[in-house]
Amino acid sequence: MSRRFVHELADGEAVEDLFLVSDKQLRANRNGNLYIQADLRDRTGVINARLWNAGEPLFRSFDVGDFVRARGKVQLFQGALQLILSHLEKIEPGAVELTDFLPHTTQDVGVLLQKLKDALRKIGDPHLRALVECFLMDDGFVRDFCTVPAGVRNHHAYVGGLLEHVVTLLDAAERLLPLYPDVDPDLLLVGVFLHDCGKVRELTCKKAFAYTDEGQLVGHITIGVELVTEQAVEAAKLTGEPFPAELLLRVKHMILSHHGQLDFGSPVVPMTPEAMFLAALDNLDAKVNTFTRDIREDRNATSAWTPYSQSLQRRLFKGLAADAEDSPD
Numbered sequence: 413m414s415r416r417f418v419h420e421l422a423d424g425e426a427v428e429d430l431f432l433v434s435d436k437q438l439r440a441n442r443n444g445n446l447y448i449q450a451d452l453r454d455r456t457g458v459i460n461a462r463l464w465n466a467g468e469p470l471f472r473s474f475d476v477g478d479f480v481r482a483r484g485k486v487q488l489f490q491g492a493l494q495l496i497l498s499h500l501e502k503i504e505p506g507a508v509e510l511t512d513f514l515p516h517t518t519q520d521v522g523v524l525l526q527k528l529k530d531a532l533r534k535i536g537d538p539h540l541r542a543l544v545e546c547f548l549m550d551d552g553f554v555r556d557f558c559t560v561p562a563g564v565r566n567h568h569a570y571v572g573g574l575l576e577h578v579v580t581l582l583d584a585a586e587r588l589l590p591l592y593p594d595v596d597p598d599l600l601l602v603g604v605f606l607h608d609c610g611k612v613r614e615l616t617c618k619k620a621f622a623y624t625d626e627g628q629l630v631g632h633i634t635i636g637v638e639l640v641t642e643q644a645v646e647a648a649k650l651t652g653e654p655f656p657a658e659l660l661l662r663v664k665h666m667i668l669s670h671h672g673q674l675d676f677g678s679p680v681v682p683m684t685p686e687a688m689f690l691a692a693l694d695n696l697d698a699k700v701n702t703f704t705r706d707i708r709e710d711r712n713a714t715s716a717w718t719p720y721s722q723s724l725q726r727r728l729f730k731g732l733a734a735d736a737e738d739s740p741d
Contacts, residue, residue, distance in 0.1 A: 417512075420456075421459065423486055427495060436448065437449045457515075493712070528579050558572060571617055582605070592689070602663055609667075
């Protein structure tokens with residue numbers, strides 16, 4: 413019997429299927445009784461699940477990133493679907509089809525990679541072009557760059573998400589650059605390409621999207637600066653000239669400041685036109701991707717609004733149902 417994916421589940425439906433655990437917590441209700449709250453996912457989305465009267469032994473029997481067999485019933489609660497469980501057990505990875513559990517970009521990765529290379533070939537500065545070539549000649553880097561998500565939970569959180577995000581930014585940058593003649597196009601394109609390059613070592617997606625130990629301890633911004641420092645040495649070998657010190661500083665600054673604000677995780681704020689341009693584009697694409705995803709994945713047809721999003725600090729307006737729009741005042 414074929415599986416029912418998360419996006420197909422409906423209120424009142426009985427479920428018995430395999431899921432990937434993306435989060436779990438052991439909580440106590442008002443009476444002090446323990447229950448398990450878990451986020452269960454497949455490639456189409458995530459559903460929050462609860463198993464009442466569950467103790468620590470069961471909670472410790474599986475971890476985030478494990479596959480579980482879940483049995484229960486779907487119910488609508490406060491505008492969102494949740495799964496009330498009657499059974500939960502860990503399943504060995506060999507019993508599952510991994511492609512059912514990790515979401516993928518809907519775009520062709522090969523086409524996206526070619527678009528990336530085509531955009532970067534327009535770089536005229538010999539030192540920046542050599543820097544880009546050093547990254548593109550690293551087969552391991554390119555493989556991971558085409559695979560990892562742009563984030564674990566937020567924007568572009570799917571296989572190929574980082575590549576899709578960067579290609580979108582490159583396209584947007586090329587369209588907007590003619591309006592800003594004082595912005596260095598070569599520097600901006602390199603900044604767009606490399607601003608999240610550290611995510612190839614920060615994130616992993618072997619079973620679930622997660623942070624590596626290096627990612628947790630160091631973070632993609634610092635890793636990105638390290639990668640650029642290493643590849644600038646190799647770029648100098650390609651050109652036969654030292655990589656210009658100020659140019660290297662400007663590239664590193666774009667990586668360090670691309671979150672735009674100190675409270676968003678950037679150790680410095682943008683202080684060059686190219687850094688400001690990059691931060692604005694990055695924020696735009698991330699937010700629009702998150703907005704459209706949350707609206708698309710909310711299947712509650714009874715409300716014109718999505719549930720409240722903690723990450724966005726707001727609800728999103730989906731639009732009125734057709735019958736509501738057509739109804740008389």
